[in-house]
Amino acid sequence: MADAKEFTCKDIGMVGCPFKVRAATEEEVMMHAANHAAKAHGIKEAPADLKAKIQKAIKTVQV
Numbered sequence: 410m411a412d413a414k415e416f417t418c419k420d421i422g423m424v425g426c427p428f429k430v431r432a433a434t435e436e437e438v439m440m441h442a443a444n445h446a447a448k449a450h451g452i453k454e455a456p457a458d459l460k461a462k463i464q465k466a467i468k469t470v471q472v
C-alpha cells in the first residue's frame with residue numbers, strides 16, 4: 410500500500426465530466442489535470458484560482 414493523489418474533475422464543479430486522474434505526486438496530478446483542462450474544457454492556461462481549486466480537490470488515496 411502506498412499513498413497516491415487523486416483528482417476528479419466533478420469535484421471542481423465540472424458536472425458530467427468523467428475525468429479522474431491518479432498519480433504518485435500532486436505535481437503529476439496537476440500536470441494531467443492541466444492537460445485535461447486544455448483538451449476537454451478549452452482552458453489553455455488555468456488561472457490561479459482554478460489551480461487553487463484543483464489543489465484543494467486533490468485527495469490522498471491508498472493504492
Ligand SMILES: [Zn+2]
Nearest residue numbers: 418423426428
Ligand atoms: Zn473535466
